[in-house]
Amino acid sequence: MDGEEMKNPVIICRCENVTLDEIEKAIEEGFTDLESLKRKLRIGMGPCQGRTCIPVLVRILSRKLRKSPEELLIPKSRPPIVPLPMKMFLVRREEKVEG
Numbered sequence: 001m002d003g004e005e006m007k008n009p010v011i012i013c014r015c016e017n018v019t020l021d022e023i024e025k026a027i028e029e030g031f032t033d034l035e036s037l038k039r040k041l042r043i044g045m046g047p048c049q050g051r052t053c054i055p056v057l058v059r060i061l062s063r064k065l066r067k068s069p070e071e072l073l074i075p076k077s078r079p080p081i082v083p084l085p086m087k088m089f090l091v092r093r094e095e096k097v098e099g
Contacts, residue, residue, distance in 0.1 A: 015046020
């Protein structure tokens with residue numbers, strides 16, 4: 001890596017601040033499928049849920065592995081994809097007053 005790349009890293013996942021260099025290093029370490037890359041780097045786990053970075057990651061991985069993007073399995077989506085208000089998870093407990 002030259003000095004210019006150190007100064008201006010290419011950010012692939014803005015939500016989790018994952019760089020192209022980190023992705024390429026993980027692929028060289030043996031993380032060669034989208035699900036394992038997602039788990040290692042947290043790419044696609046931020047607020048956008050991978051809407052921007054997963055398609056870019058697919059292109060990077062297909063280029064590195066010399067496979068077509070169609071050959072790569074897309075990581076599973078784990079709802080909720082849209083944030084939910086916490087009050088939806090609260091259970092209201094009403095106490096009865098005997099008298």
